Amino acid sequence: MTRFLPHRPHLSRLPAPLSRRRRARGAAAPLAALLALALAALLPVTTQAHEGHDDAPPPAVRGDAPQRLPDGSVFLPKPSQRQLGLRTVVAQPSAQPQSVELPGRVVLDPSTGGRVQAMIAGRIEPPAGGLPALGEKVRRGQLLAAIHPSASALELGNQAAQAADFRAQLKVAEKRLARLQSLEATVARKDIEQAEAEVQSLKDRLATLSGSLRYHEELRAPVAGVVATANAIAGQVVDARETLFEIVDPAGLRIEALTFDPRLAARIATASASPAPGESLALRFVGAGRALREQAVPLQFRVDAGPETGTAPVLALGQTVTVLAQTRDTVTGAPVPAAALVKNPANQDVVWVKTGAERFVPRPVRFVPLDGARVTLTDGVAAGERVVVQGATLLNQVR
Template sequence: MLAAPAFAGPGHDHGDAPAAASSNGPQRLPDGSVFLPKPAQRQLGVRTVLAERGQHPRSIELDGRVVMDPQSGGRVQALVAGRVQAGPRGLPEPGQAVRKGEVLAWVQPAAPPLERASQAAQLAELRAAQQLAEKRVARLRALSDTIPRKDIEAAESEAASARERAQAIGAGLSGRDPLVAPVSGVLASSAVVAGQVVDARETLFEIVDPQRLRIEALAYDPALPADIAGASVAVGGTRVPLRFIGAARSLREQALPLSFGAQADALASLAVGQPLRVQVHSRSTVEAIAVPQSAVMKNAANQAIVWVKTQPEHFAPRPVTVAPLDGVRVAVTSGLQPGERVATQGAALINQVR
């Protein structure tokens, strides 16, 4: 009964917080801050980072898309018009790995009936001429003692010529044009089914290397390519650096296409033609605080805010000015001070507390 009262340690005394002592759940306080007890923080998975000011490159966000790398990807096109036949392993499906030189399918050439009949008649004449030439060679060899050697060699050459011409025409009548993979990779698209009739130069398969892709962005400022120091793109929660290859010399839709190269395991989740937001870094820098993009929320006035942990169970909204950085992080140029703890994970749930 005579026990002395216990006091909480520094920073953990919640007796002065209005309306917090009478409630055990999260709630929005009259000043706009949020009271969030420790158990609720663990349930919501709230995590914070320490704000640190530094020099970061000025970045510009451009619209881009994923395109095929011409050095590691390729297209398979039909050389002749005809009917598609399955390859040794059947018709390949999108997503299937293929090897360079592998036969994906065959094209049975299609020719008009009159043309095929003419070729068949010519083949029959050549085979008859071949038989006559071979018989003449046999007779001349039997009389080799009285026949000059040059006559025998001329007959042998005539027989060989007829045989090769017959073989060439026969292969054209019964042969198939193989569709061979030009590179090793993964089948990005397939536009054929068994028995389909295709035209010459029609694209049937596209092969890409999922770990080596190109990113194409559109810039509306012609002076931008001369000030590019680097670029990056966000793939999920991973920042993938890009290598600037060059800018085109012709406009497309009133914009200048910029080409970037990328090589990373995270690119395997991208598809050719997928739209992206490309962060292009200039050579100039700006002093700002880098925070994860998930930390930036919108308030009721549609202002960009971050939630700062002012006390162990209190979070206050801070209107900030942000600029793009690398796709995963943003640069806070005003509204946040170094040393403050910013909520990153669970910030969206804190923003929804009423």
């Protein structure tokens, strides 16, 4: 006789025995270890580099033409380096004088330059040799132009009438003198001398008045030099105090700079001016003003002649220049030519560092001006690295 047991559904959902689970877990452990080893073999091996060093291999180069690599560096073969004229220097940080950049302009030296101004209003008349031209050398005391004074018809009429009155008085005085001289035996000597003095006085007054009608003011060069400004034209009518000529000595120009630090004048050691990028002129500090001009203190410098040729630099009055005043304070950095600085696409100041025979890497840097032709790199370049100082602009254009 068959006996049926009652159905118990909760017994089918009971967990497996503990021994069975442990056997399943032991069988899965070797499989997980094998999978981990396989994944480790497929992943690339990476090592952590020390701070400041990049041990990652450089990106692959395709071909032997100049090209910009994906990491921003440039591959440049040796023939291309010689064609672009690249030159490098080794960065050697040292203590350099700290410089202050000031805006300046070329001004007239009051001791070696001069201005020719009209003292009266009138019409310009050229001298026998003609009016001086721009850039012409003139001597001190040389006649540059003459001014015929302007006078109205009424003034000329009054002068002519006064001259006629003097002539009439002179005739009367001469007749009286002649009569007294004929009676010299009976007339006192003092009366004759008084008549002679009156005649002479009338002659002098008449000559002075006649000369004023023909008066011409002569404009002469106050100093020797070169004509820097010429505002005179034959027949031109000018007013009093109008500047017609400016004469400068090219070897005696001065540069005036403005600073908002009144204590800077006491800390200036040397100075230089940069009229154009890459050019530098030696300056000698003259003095500082004690009155503000445009809310700044004016500083004056004298331009020195070139040490090699001894010739004066080519500057123009009113020309704007950049003055670099080197103070007695120092800053630590590597001095390099200003031509080594270029701009990257992010408008950052960078220099190109040669890291290999044919590989160049851009380095963002911070710098301070040193003089008109050099800067001091204070950050971004380590000691011993080779910085491109010539041809950096062409290198920066490689794509």
